[in-house]
Amino acid sequence: MRPHRATRPPVRIVHLGLGGFFRAHQAWYTGAAPDSARWGIAAFTGRSRALADQLTEQDGLYTLVVRGPDRDEMAVQTAVSAAHPGTDLQSWCAYLAEPDVAVVTLTVTEAAYRRHRDGGLDLDAPDVRADVSALRHGAEVTTVPGRLVAGLAARRIAGAGPLAVVSCDNLPGNGEATARVVHDLAASAEPGLAGWIAENVSFVTTMVDRITPRTTPEDVRVVAELTGHEDAVPVVTEPFSEWVLGGDFPAGRPTWEAAGARFADDITPYETRKLLLLNGGHSLLAYAGSARGHDTIAAAVADPVCHGWLDQWWDEAARHVPLPAVELADYRTTLLQRFANPRIRHTLAQIAADGSQKLPIRLLPVLRGERTAGRMPTGGARMLAAWIQHLRGASAPVNDAGAGPYQQRAGSARDVLALLAPDLAGDTDLIHAIDEAGAHLPLRP
Structure with a gap:
């Protein structure tokens, strides 16, 4: 009863x-x-x-x-x-x-x-x-x-x-x-x-x-x-x-x-930490991890290739979180433990939904910050490349009411970037990095 x-x-x-x-x-x-x-x-x-x-x-x-x-x-x-x-x-x-x-x-x-x-x-x-x-x-x-x-x-x-x-x-x-x-x-x-x-x-x-x-x-x-x-x-x-x-x-x-x-x-430091490290890490694994054949966060983070991609993204993103380095290192350790919990079946398809709304918040601050500093955000470029492949149907199913205009442009990283972040559309080095990352996806384990 x-x-x-x-x-x-x-x-x-x-x-x-x-x-x-x-x-x-x-x-x-x-x-x-x-x-x-x-x-x-x-x-x-x-x-x-x-x-x-x-x-x-x-x-x-x-x-x-x-x-x-x-x-x-x-x-x-x-x-x-x-x-x-x-x-x-x-x-x-x-x-x-x-x-x-x-x-x-x-x-x-x-x-x-x-x-x-x-x-x-x-x-x-x-x-x-x-x-x-x-x-x-x-x-x-x-x-x-x-x-x-x-x-x-x-x-x-x-x-x-x-x-x-x-x-x-x-x-x-x-x-x-x-x-x-x-x-x-x-x-x-x-x-x-x-x-x-x-x-x-x-x-x-x-x-x-x-x-x-x-x-x-x-x-x-x-x-x-x-x-x-x-x-x-x-x-x-x-x-x-x-x-x-x-x-x-x-x-x-x-x-x-x-x-x-x-x-x-x-609360800005705390929301920035969470949006870039946890939510941004989730988005990376949702698109790149599912391209490698995984279906949950725990499965993706157990893959050494995905784990390496996640670390690279976190290295880039952490530079744009206004908190002490020691605190960020502890947070990353905790995140890995949470992501790796095999008894929490957090599906990549669930996280992949509504990417057109999520990526501007989770990804673009890092892309802009890294390029302003003269660095190439390889991890961020990979996230965007994986999302573009997702729009093409290469990974988790697209479940995103705002995806239509991006899917129409998904044949070109430059065209997607022009819609997502017009201020970055003329950055030929960044576009090249996105194309390079996309050329290596999907890589099945």
Whole structure:
């Protein structure tokens, strides 16, 4: 039988992006906080309702499986008080109109922010234009910025007071990025709302880290076997977890620091470290590792060739992380241990998704920094070459809504670079390095 509970924490946090990472990270920190009984979460999926329905059947309870190299630790998580499909805009707005709701958190992936190349909202995108019209006429919105603005509009009308919006996605300066797309949309739809948001809503910047692969049917079976109860939606994660936050919470927050979170005035060094070393390393292995026939991070990093490529990338990337060399060396050692955990089946196909959104953040700062310093980023050139081959169908399947223009240009490294980073398109030495790296891919073990 599934576990049930008589009471649940009152909803004071609303989350968008109900999935494995959220349940292994923000929900875990909230449930582990000493004041967790006062901080329930109403969580919404992106669009589909299947996961929301499954969690609702289980009273919001699910098993978190912390999978170390040698053994599993399992615990039922209690922070999710309610689960809804992302299409339930009425419930979303109703929660945000409640004065007791103090925090909105997001895990929606980089692409969902609908950002233009300049960092603002892509107001020319058809779905964004449709949301501008919907907000003006009281119709239903569909994008993430649209849902945020609709919920904040409901809060303003209700006079429910200030709150904090907390992005937990892999975007540099994710708080500022979220603030900008929200303000751009609000200003386009209702300028008065934009002013209210500026005065009443804080946007908190965060760095989040916990490897959380997709749950498999085998995971579901193992949980049932070892716990004695059925759980349709357990979450598997690694022992390591990190959360660094910077910003104001005008309506309060859980005592996340008691569960291990850290608060810092400037989180830029930590987010840069994670984006370039962990996420950049993941992208390299996703494209180059899958070109060599591997299907998981653990398998790729066990390949001496991939391991060497990873070290080369890290040597280049570490030069652009503003942290002491000793701290970076320790972080790299920890990353290798995490990547090598064979019991965490983190698939390269999962990581390879949405490369057109990820590579500008994970790769381009290193390419630009190295070329400015007069160095050739051989590891970075290899990552880009492997992505180009991925676009040509040579490795993991392409799962990227923004890939079309790049696939049309994938026959030429120069053409891809001209679209990805126009400022580098005239760098003939870099283009030659990308071509050279591509000529040696794929190399099957």
